[in-house]
Amino acid sequence: MMNEKNVLLTTLLENREYLNVRKELLEMNEVDVANFIEEAPAEEAAVVFRMLPKDLAADVFTEFNTDMKHHLVVTMTDQELYSIINDLAVDDAVDMLEEMPATVVERVLKTADPNMRNTINQFMQYKKDSAASVMTPEFIGLKEDMTVREAIDYIRENGQDSETIYTCYVMDAKRVLEGVVTVKTLLVSELDKKISEIMSKNVIFVTTDEDQEEAAKIISKYDFLALPVVDSENRLVGIITYDDAMDVMTEETTEDIERMGAMVPSETPYLKTPVIKLAKNRIVWLMVLMITDMISGGILASWQEAFTAMPILISFIPMLTDTGGNAGGQASTLIIRSLAMGEIRPKDWYRVWWKEARVAVICGFFLAVFDVARIWIMYPGQYLVGITIGIALFCTVVMAKSVGGILPLIAAKLKLDPAVMASPVITTIVDAGSLLIYLNTAAFLLRI
């Protein structure tokens, strides 16, 4: 359905039927309008955007990517800019400015009206990744002694500028947070009741310097629509809404996944990240892991004579080290994710290890039996080689799963990011271990 609409719009635009384009756009969701304008030819994009009514323009502007915002801001007159900026939600304005060059920031701040400018300046001080950095100051604040009727009237008049009207916060004269009341409660309460009678005093909140991920987790845990943020004197300074919490969680998960893939996380989408930046994000870990692999290289070098005596032993190296890496990586992947979801804690280390050990015994047994059989068939007469591989494989899997299960927990205990203890690091560590197991088993059984 959306595609038909886009085809229609593109045709209208090519024929320069701007009035019809405008008519169609007015019926669409602002997210779709933004997507359509972003994909239109650059010179048309600005024309179409200027045709939008003032209210819609700000909503659409918020949805644009950074490049498009930058392009538009640079080409706007001061008056156009004034109208857009003052209609933006403060948190969206701040997000935008944080990604713009200093000259643009300066011009935007100069153009905004003094109230907006002060708020933006204040918000730009908050620490990156703090709860305050994702909050908005636009919420419905009520007083205890209002009646339900007064509260509803207040929402009717002030609701338009709030990020959400559905959760309202009750504050005293000094803006100290006292309670919370939902529009649902307001609607089902008698109009003459006082807010103090119907509000809930058990308010769950965060402070401005709390981690944004922690705030997002609270919103998700309690299924809140919004979470209040207070300063050090318990004064309500803003709220975080569920949609921003969803974005924070997605962002944090992407960072975790990138760290698990042995990269420094990037804040821009893949296709927008410059090659140099991608290379920088990756080379650190590649280098660290490569240097650590010298340990495995050293082990192999010191056993050179064993391989000269029995060259066939070389051919089992990839199978043993990779299986160790995979087995350990499976364990660490599960444990890292479970830690991120709050399903396990470092103090569960014994239960984790005991579980991994039993899983390893089962997996290791079947893999070893398979390999012993395969070697006995492929290399008739090499019974001891088969046994050597079987024992080495079994011990490698048990060692790998123990290491993979425990290292992320140790990292968490040491307040490091457990995501770093993912497959690449585990593989490098397990490689050295599996080679030692392999070569010592071979030395013992094959007397090399």
Added chain:
Amino acid sequence: MMNEKNVLLTTLLENREYLNVRKELLEMNEVDVANFIEEAPAEEAAVVFRMLPKDLAADVFTEFNTDMKHHLVVTMTDQELYSIINDLAVDDAVDMLEEMPATVVERVLKTADPNMRNTINQFMQYKKDSAASVMTPEFIGLKEDMTVREAIDYIRENGQDSETIYTCYVMDAKRVLEGVVTVKTLLVSELDKKISEIMSKNVIFVTTDEDQEEAAKIISKYDFLALPVVDSENRLVGIITYDDAMDVMTEETTEDIERMGAMVPSETPYLKTPVIKLAKNRIVWLMVLMITDMISGGILASWQEAFTAMPILISFIPMLTDTGGNAGGQASTLIIRSLAMGEIRPKDWYRVWWKEARVAVICGFFLAVFDVARIWIMYPGQYLVGITIGIALFCTVVMAKSVGGILPLIAAKLKLDPAVMASPVITTIVDAGSLLIYLNTAAFLLRI
């Protein structure tokens, strides 16, 4: 704060001051009440749960884990069960029953009142992972010809049983979806206006058999509070709320991460998953990858003489294959995540490859220079060995990043899950490639 409260509650419970326990619990959020009861001793848990007032009891019950629900359902009288079940949201009741043994399901259905039983039965038919499987039938449905005043009165009377009242859906006599109106719009509109004048006709919806992940993505894209679900005749049958969408997204991300770690995804939390199940989820991929590693083993076996002639070559194998695996894994991790986020599509393959190739040239160059220098220092006189490793490393990184970047896109194009093309599979493929590059470079330069 929460911890102090828990200590207080635990003390009260130990002293059997049940009335005080109840008083404290009444002031807490239902999620925290559920957590407290879950962690209380088993015999106390049921006692405390029975003390809760009827309304709170159903809210708290919804938050329990499966084991706790099962324990309580089994120990409840029919009357207690009746009261809880009929107060549950339909989607929560269905979720619960899907995880219970058949005898419990039978008893619950027998106890529920006929309406509830029919709805539950209908909902249990919907396909797992479909949009319908996460929707709830409890929403506010309005008619076009209602006035705003009538609509608000309707919400006042029927709001208590709805999952959300904030987004209302407008249906005709046959329940066909016609429009959507938010409570915010209702509150700021004149009381005598007709719903048809203020509703938005551009409703974004999904059908019952749409994938739940698709529905969650729409909710996240448009920042909806709820998304309507219609049947094949466009009749509104339920809504999916933002909190369920958040859960779906978290669940799907966990599945992706598990697949990327070479495991069959599990639906239960780690500590609750039996060892046998964990082993089963892991052994398939371990076996497949181990068998594929026989290719690398075969390559090494056929070059045995080279190693006998120059045993030092063995010691560079882990460094080369691991670096290849890590470099390819970095690329595939980023591409898989970008695909999942909708940031890139299979048709972007050329841009991805060109980007990866340039990143690989930069990373490969620095790694190679480092290693050549290291070998020249550690093994004086072995200039050609250094050059061999440098060239092999550079080519391996370029090959690995190309493979890692492209394979997930091919999987996506073939409608397979790209997450399968993560580090473990890439490592196994890249291993064989890097060994071939290494040995052929060595043969050429070192004439072995």
